[in-house]
Amino acid sequence: MSKAVYLHEPNPSNKRQLKELVEILGSYNNIGITKVENIASKTIQRIRHDMRGETVLKIAKNTLMRLALEEAAKKDKGLSKLLDYIQGSCAFIFTNGNPFKVANYLEKKKIPTAAKEGQIAPKDISISARDTGFAPGPVIGELQSIGLLTRIEGGTIKIIEDAVVCKAGDKVSKTLTNVLNRLGIEPFDAGLSVDVIYSAGNLMVHDDLIVDFDEIMNNLVKAHQDAVALSLGANIPMKENIDQLLGRTLREALSLAIETNFITPETAGTILAKTQLEAMILAKAIATQDPSIIPPELLAATQAVAATTTTPEPSTPEPEEEEEEEDSGMGSLFG
DSSP states (O other): OOOOOOSSOOOHHHHHHHHHHHHHHTTOSEEEEEEOTTOOHHHHHHHHHHTTTTEEEEEOOHHHHHHHHHHHTTTOGGGGGGGGGOOSSEEEEEESSOHHHHHHHHHHTOEEEOOOTTOBOSSOEEEOOEEOOOOSSTHHHHHHHTTOOEEEETTEEEEOSOEEEEOTTSBOOHHHHHHHHHHTOOOEEESOEEEEEEETTEEEEHHHHOOOHHHHHHHHHHHHHHHHHHHHHTTOOOTTTHHHHHHHHHHHHHHHHHHTTOOOTTTHHHHHHHHHHHHHHHHHHHHHHOGGGSOHHHHHHHHHHHHHHHOOOOOOOOHHHHHHHHHHHHHHHHO
């Protein structure tokens, strides 16, 4: 790659700016390049204000940016990797914070903006099928000239198919600009977008920097839940599951102790109650054969338990059954 050179002695202002850029390049851990084309100065000032204290944005001529990188690369050769990304209107972005956080913050701060005549489209421009609300007239020729299929229906012009009307990298025509404005379509986003960041000797391009933090967090939460569930199933004690493991173990121990009649302070009441119930059931069974064997007080208790546990709830006879019983009763009177 050819180095940036001045054909004449730079003026004092450029010298100061170059010196400042070189110093800043050596002061930050993360150095990025961002495009500033078609961005209003108010938008840049707002972003600078919002990120004050975390990020520094420096706009300079491309020649100065290249010279600064070449000078700084004498101490950190990796900085020369950024030279390929200085194209068009761009700026340095510096931060010692998390580069992913910075890139995603700037991406979320973008706002929809209208296309301008002669502008290079940063992405494809699409127009979806719709009722334009336009009355039939010369406008139908404009719509068709940019590649839209139309028809007149119900007194208005309708776009009958989705269409890409401008490819990324193409110039936006005057006709397309007029159509987009009339349809109220703002196809682009205004704001800074980090093209690349140099960090610890590595280059991270835009697509690598933009991540869905919500999705990542949801995946981490699910992974944590799955790990805890697995540890519970495998009885592996850890900070997150120790209470559940101890609680489950206690319940299983109590259940086993009660089943085997192993008396402890925790199981004594349940085992005695179970034993008493079994004794009452046995006494009832014996009483059906020979009530004299059972002590009177135990026999009375057995009968009381039987009354409270075996007394069936009264049922309401079916109407047809009542009629049959009434018929039977009348037959017995005359029979």
